[in-house]
Amino acid sequence: MRRQLAGILATAVISAFAIPALANAATGADSAPASATRVDPLGDLITSALTGALPGSVDFKMRATMYHAGAKGIRAFDSLGCKVAAMRTVAVDPKVIPRRTVIFIKETVGLPMPDGGKHDGYWYASDIGGAIKGLKLDLFSGFGAASMKALGSVDLSNLSVSTVGEFKGCPPQ
Structure with missing residues (x-):
């Protein structure tokens, strides 16, 4: 096959x-x-x-939280110094998933994107956080609390995560 x-x-x-x-x-x-x-x-x-590393061949089962710019203490830049990208930037534990890794999250395929398109499931591990330890992710939804609605239908307690590559520089916007 x-x-x-x-x-x-x-x-x-x-x-x-x-x-x-x-x-x-x-x-x-x-x-x-x-x-x-x-x-x-x-x-x-x-x-x-x-x-042989097709998206869908699950490397990790992870849980996630969401964050957005505009909340107290949240800047619009990731830990690489790049602008965060709505529905693309993900914070990871670098001991589990190294920064600059492209990951595929099956459950996010088809979600609405800020530009009106549909999500392809690809996220860019360019951020870290003090509370992000082990098999946990923090998905950046966008700007303002209303941006979190796009991820509202996703069961964040059990995500299928595959590592599919690496990126250089900053994640695409």
Whole structure:
């Protein structure tokens, strides 16, 4: 099954990325500099499929709390010095999940995002907190207490968490 999925994903990647790459090469279009940080969830998913770490293969069962900017003592920056990103930033215990890890939380797929889209389940471990110990997460919902409504339907006492990669720099906004 995994080999079939990897084959299907590889074919999709070739179709989706090879043709535009060939078009850019033919027209002499410049590509992004090699040093630029790129966000490539599809590429990360394909890599995960090929290495056997598919989102959904649960690494941890964790419980979570929520936090938002605007509450007493909550700043708009994470422990890396980056701006927190609504429905993307997660605080972790770095002894369990290292900072700069991309995680997949199955239960958050489909939740409403601040931009009106649907959540893809990917979160960025860029924050830590004194109360975040062991198998616990703290999910950043956004700005103001009303932002927490998006996570209101999720059972935060039993989340399926998979580590799916790493990121450099700051998480995408």
